[in-house]
Amino acid sequence: MKGETLLRVEHLTMRFGGLVAVNDLSFTAKAGDITALIGPNGAGKTTVFNCITGFYKPSEGRVALAHGGEAAFAVIEEATAKGARSLKVEDGAIHLLERMPDYLVTQHARVARTFQNIRLFSGMTVLENLLVAQHNPLMLASGYSVLGILGLSSYTTRQKEAVELAKDWLERIGLTDRADDPAGDLPYGAQRRLEIARAMCTKPVLLCLDEPAAGLNPRESLELNTLLREIRDRDATSLLLIEHDMTVVMEISDHVVVLDYGVKIADGSPEQVKNDPKVIGAYLGVEDEEVAAVEAEVEGRA
Amino acid sequence: MAVLSQSTAAGAKTGVPDRLVSALKDAGFATLVMLGLCVPLVTLRTDSEEGGQLILVPRLGLTAALCLAVFFARLGYLTVWGKQARAARQPTSRKEAIKTVATPRYSLMTIGLPLALGFALAYPLLVTLINGGLSEARYWIDLGILVLTYVMLGWGLNIVVGLAGLLDLGYVAFYAIGAYSYAILSTTFHISFWLCLPIAGILAATWGVLLGFPVLRLRGDYLAIVTLAFGEIIRLVLINWVPVTNGGAGIASIPRASFFGLPFNDDDNGFAAFFGLEFSPMHRIVFLFYLILALATLTSLVTTRLRRLPVGRAWEALREDEIACRSLGINTTTTKLTAFATGALFGGLAGSFFAVRQGFVSPESFNFLESAIILAIVVLGGMGSQVGVVIAAVVMIAGPEMLRNLGFLKAIFGENFDPSEYRLLIFGLAMVVMMIWRPRGLVSTREPTVFLKERKSISSDLVKEGHG
Incomplete structure (x- = not known):
């Protein structure tokens, strides 16, 4: 390979x-x-x-x-x-x-990408940014929302996995402490790192x-x-x-x-x-x- | 304005007495301005004498009163409310300031939510007790139904406007589709309300998707105009498609809702007889109240759930940055369409309820003003906020109704005074006040959908309004 x-x-x-x-x-x-x-x-x-x-x-x-x-x-x-x-x-x-x-x-x-001028979801938290990146697998797990609304446990498990992946990435970019802060509040360098982590969450x-x-x-x-x-x-x-x-x-x-x-x-x-x-x-x-x-x-x- | 900023800036640097002195000076200056304005406008009044001769009536007392009022209002503003005003006006370095508020509202929410729901559940009983009888409380229960209808509509539109950030000025179209679906299905095909309700919702959602397709590429003003046109088109179709909709005359004698098959009448197989109660037409009204309460609660529950699901996060992400969404593999087309469809679904359900409650629908009920009011509820409440919508709906719908109860003001302003005539004036004033103090709505902070350690509200400075 x-x-x-x-x-x-x-x-x-x-x-x-x-x-x-x-x-x-x-x-x-x-x-x-x-x-x-x-x-x-x-x-x-x-x-x-x-x-x-x-x-x-x-x-x-x-x-x-x-x-x-x-x-x-x-x-x-x-x-x-x-x-x-x-x-x-x-x-x-x-x-x-x-x-x-x-x-x-x-x-x-x-193929994932980042942008020249950072494009984070500034009004969402750092963690939410990383979860939005896992939209497609989570969407599937939530049965295109139908099963998710009913609150089936299969989705909860998948969501936990998604949060785990996000936590791994937060650890790697050193933003674990800021996980619950809005992305727009981060300093510039951290925003750059977060954007890379977010792209990586699409695997x-x-x-x-x-x-x-x-x-x-x-x-x-x-x-x-x-x-x-x-x-x-x-x-x-x-x-x-x-x-x-x-x-x-x-x-x-x-x-x-x-x-x-x-x-x-x-x-x-x-x-x-x-x-x-x-x-x-x-x-x-x-x-x-x-x-x-x-x-x-x-x-x-x- | 220059005077104000100078004086407050000076006040910030020096002590309290200096601030008071500068506030006094400022208030004095404002009074002088008021005096200057009063001299030509208020102080002298022209009047006609008995012989038709024009005379001047001096009104020094009124002038003095006005000047004093301005003086004290200005002084109060600078000393009492001035602190917050200055703090808000002080330029904070936006990049560095942490824009999160460790939220006391969350704990308030955990108590407030059951409290609000409990109040809503007990509302018919409360007003019955206060008014001393079920029939006497009819006005209040009707008002409750009206408010809840708008709460539901606000929550429905909130999905499209507040979460997905798509400005929809034609939301009333889905309300109309829901209402006419029930009206036509029940009068022509004699389908029961409980079957019609989901059908109406699905029909409205279908139309939501149909509207969504052509407007996918549009943003901002253009999207607003097309949705506005959509609302008008639906209304015009209702007026002109006479064979189906009976045109401007509307559809009358729509079957009433039944209590899961038990009609609300004084028959032997009616609701009252079945439960061994004495027949009262109020049973139906109370039932309608609980029906709309259930529908609104359903709307809220589904929306809250959806927000925590990937689709809801995708809606909010779409509002924040559409291009970033696409770069993360989110199909923005389907995401927008689901937002339109879900919003329309609840609009349709509310419409069905409207038809079954009124027993009569006509295109007149679905004009642009309705869309505007629903949108105003969402915007005033704070886009994306469920609680805000409730408060705004209560204020906007129940507020004008309350004006009718201000009959005692006639004692002051004379017999011809009708407070409800000032409805739109107060409406406008409220809007202006909101624009100044809470430009992002009553509840402008955003609650995150998921958190690791601590739930922190996000300040509206960071949350985007969406661009289309």
């Missing part, structure tokens, strides 16, 4: 009217890896996220996720031709995420984090690194993250994909990417001929 391809993004293109936000992007993410998606502002990283998690329908391309090992990718063409959203294979399944509405991406394909195979370290101080940033590594190693959840904080990216990611103007300009290990002249150029700017020519003209006039 580990080391096998989990997510395959193929020729992904997203256009908004005339603007091409993502252009023919292909990359893969491996199971058990932390894959980072980096790039300058406006490179189209969040658009890629929105396409993967079903919030946008991509204009072109395919986003496929395999459950139960990469063998499932064998039926990818069959699934595509059939027009199916998912296709089950022996001990696994393939999910074509671009065909799914956003909630099914989480419910069936088990995802792939967790997509949109700038998890944004606004964190160095110590919190370090704690985040530990948390993310733990998620990768202990929970068998692979991660895909957008990040601007290069210390986080270089330290924890196993694989980095660099975007610039919606096009992939580099793809490889953190070391390879760090030394790639194209990447350095995208981040720091290059002195290409055009710039030199303009400068020469300006100087000539002066």
Whole structure:
């Protein structure tokens, strides 16, 4: 399982009217890896996220996720031709995420996400936030509310289990003491951690984090690194993250994909990417001929 | 306003005497303003003399009284109520302040709930004893029925507006559907009330889903407008679909409810005869009271239960943040539809009750004002709060009725004074006062549905109102 391809993004293109936000992007993410998606502002990283998690329908391309090992990718063409959203294979399944509405991406394909600007249920308690994340299994246990209204014990047991899972996560993010406080009251760093825990309560195979370290101080940033590594190693959840904080990216990611103007300009290990002249150029700017020519003209006039 | 904030700010820094001095100054200033206003408006009154000549009547006493009233009101405001006012106005650092209130209301609730239910159960007996007879108490029992109907409607709408955060201005449509379902089914097909009740509820819920589908994508104002239109469409259909609904004339002589098969009449097989009581038309009224009490309690129980189930949490999560809901695998379409359907179901049940109580339904009973009143009950009560809805329903429905009992005011204001004419004025004033003091309703805090160690109410500052 580990080391096998989990997510395959193929020729992904997203256009908004005339603007091409993502252009023919292909990359893969491996199971058990932390894959980072980096790039300058406006490179189209969040658009890629929105396409993967079903919030946008991509204009072109395919986003496929395999459950139960990469063998499932064998039926990818069959699934595509059939027009199916998912296709089950022996001990696994393939999910074509671009065909799914956003909630099914989480419910069936088990891809969870967080947001660049934190989206917690601020008027609900920390514990409630974690229980809302377990909506689908609990809904089933409550017999779509019918059995739940009658107060059957099967639901109570499941609810207790859900609270236990929530407690585990509260322990891990260090918020046990604040479980009964409204989520909106937490300090910023804790809100970030809670959002990650909430996404993890959906028991995802792939967790997509949109700038998890944004606004964190160095110590919190370090704690985040530990948390993310733990998620990768202990929970068998692979991660895909957008990040601007290069210390986080270089330290924890196993694989980095660099975007610039919606096009992939580099793809490889953190070391390879760090030394790639194209990447350095995208981040720091290059002195290409055009710039030199303009400068020469300006100087000539002066 | 500037004067006020300056003086209170100064008061906060320095001691009590300084605050009193500044309050006196402020009150003096307000009195001067009042005097200035009085001179052209109150002090001189034009009157006609016998010969038709115009004369000026000075009214110095009244002016002085008004100025004094303003002075003391202002002084009282600054010294007595000013403390809370200042505390509320003081800018607190919102990020850091803990917005939870360790709740005394919870313990109050545990006593208050049985107390309220006990009072409701004993209400017919109480008013009978006070008025010295069952028939004499009819007015009060009728009033109780009316209030409970609105409590039930408020609780029903609370699911849609308070929990799911979907602004529904056409709730009366479901009330109408419930009422007409019973009216038509019972007069045409002679189906008994007890069978019609669930049918009416299901029909209303179906219409709730039908309304829900087209408005799923709408939010805020747009949702409000479409639901408003839905309410009007239902009313217009009732008026114009004459073969079925009998148009504006309405449907009359709808069969009365029976006591599980025993009719309320003076026959040998009637309710009174069966229980060996002397026949009284009041038996039916008392029965209706307990019927609506049972229906309202059912509404409350189901809603409270649903809130603690995943679907209820999903409703509240939807109100808080729809996009986050979708990212957690919650199907927002079905979640919204269940909210509409559940709300509509209780509206339909209440409608059925309305029809069986009145014995007559016409489109006139289901106009927009009804929707507005039900919504006002929910909003004034505090969105999502069950207790708030009860208080608001009592105030909004029983309050105007109470105006009729203020006959003694005629002694002061003269024979032609009719207090109930001031109903809407008082209504408006109450709304304005609420907007100023309790903009999020009477009970604005939110009770969490689950807790680990301690149940803490959540301040309304953090709870969102929903956006659609």
